[in-house]
Amino acid sequence: MSDLKNRILASAKHDLEDIEIALKQNLNPYLDVVSQTASHILFAGGKRLRPLLMVLSARICGYKSNFDKTFSIMFEYLHAATLLHDDLVDEATLRRGKPVAHSIWGNSIAVLVGDFLLARALSIAADTGHLNVIKIISEITENMSQGEIHQLMRKGQLDLSEEEYMEIIQNKTAILFKGACQVSAVIADATEKEEKAISDYGFNFGIAFQMIDDLLDYTSNAGILGKEAGADLKEGKLTLPLIYALKKADSKADSKDLAMMEKIIKNKDFSADEFEILLELLNKYKGLKYTEELAAKHIAKAKKALVGVFKPSETRELLINIADYALARKY
């Protein structure tokens, strides 16, 4: 597994370095506190997955100019802006193993620097000179806030359906990944077929990515994940592993298991022992397995979209490897 990761990092080394430089240069001219707060979230070990997907998508679509890295950072800005606001909304304490921005600089700065990064992303979108790019970016931003609001309104509610969960993760995650890929097709002046293929890749990748994130929230631990396991549940967020297990336990009319799960979910201060019991029930009702399988299906779809349209190339290989790794990652 770590072999796949190493291969990806080796292949993407130069792109990742260029993205890093573009990010640092772009933040330079701003107020100290803006740079500091933005840097805290932007340079805290992020994977640069969204900008990298954009750069690779541009390459596979035949983009010839030199602005791909500069443009790509709008996706890291959008991502960072939502992280700043979401950590506040979720009252999170840790992000990638470090204290969240609002606990250092206060809620106000977290809100305003988030707004600033959102605005910067939009300015970069405008710099592309493509109206379609701007439309994609503003739609992403609308969808992300609606996805987050939807999730927030349903917090702590046990009747969240799989369909609703899918709608939420599409809005809050998949559409940004899709956008990173689609924008590339637009600036590369790709064919309609290519644009659809790379968009489908990004969209399905994004769905799988969020599912695995939600899975890891149960199966990983703080040392690896950089935040507490079970954090989603403590915030009242029901995700697919639990949604599926609750449905299965309910359909089997096993009132004892169902009651136990509901009790642990409702008690946000659940103990480590209770969390272990919940994990056992998630396994018993195959919530974890189902989530992983569904994520795998979306990764397969993502790769199929790519392979169906683009010829074999180093870039295609890398996009496929990244998709495989998104599924197999442990953090």
Place this chain on the structure above:
Amino acid sequence: MSDLKNRILASAKHDLEDIEIALKQNLNPYLDVVSQTASHILFAGGKRLRPLLMVLSARICGYKSNFDKTFSIMFEYLHAATLLHDDLVDEATLRRGKPVAHSIWGNSIAVLVGDFLLARALSIAADTGHLNVIKIISEITENMSQGEIHQLMRKGQLDLSEEEYMEIIQNKTAILFKGACQVSAVIADATEKEEKAISDYGFNFGIAFQMIDDLLDYTSNAGILGKEAGADLKEGKLTLPLIYALKKADSKADSKDLAMMEKIIKNKDFSADEFEILLELLNKYKGLKYTEELAAKHIAKAKKALVGVFKPSETRELLINIADYALARKY
């Protein structure tokens, strides 16, 4: 005075009605909580000043199509988004006499609905089909967040200079007014001279508008203003009346008056009596008079920019009346 207001409202009646309809229609298709929260801030007796300025600017620049009202609401959205976030940042309790949104729906919803309105504004900007409009809007958004951050970082600090105050109010207020006017020139395909004139009008109007706002925070009262008098000071915001009075008291080396002002400023729980003392000192050192005179200069500049380029017309008359009223208003 109320005669001028009545004349403005009579002349702008149809435009204001159309703006109201455009606002209501645009919010329809969204999640209930989004519509509710957004409506709370959008339909709480706002003056629609920014959209109205855009519609009138478009008309004076010769705009011929029918999308001016639809486009104009992006400025109300931008404004509402910043109000939602700023009330949170300022820990405000009242806005236009009503409880602020975050005290009803919670901080999270206020953050996320603010993000949503920001995104909607950008989507509408993209709908204009003009790259320049989008650039103006994204620059406004960047500037507004930077202005707010700047203000936040200097909260409670007594050494805020007039220059810094000017920079802050330009960023957080004047640039939005300028943008509302400038965008109209762009969509109306106005001449460069017209675009500059209407932009100058908006910019100077915005500066004066914020100065009068800051003045009214001292001279108005809760019943009229819809929030407590002295609210800015309680939030640690030093504005021009006080900045000027502090400088004058300092230059006269009147250590007793200066010490008294500083004492009251530092004590955020100042009593009504202390506030009265502060007001007397603001009068003694001409902080209120200076602010009003400087605002009047900017209104004069705004009108001069307009009159210098545009021929007499009903629309020009209305824009002039609005500028006069912004200066003379009591709330």
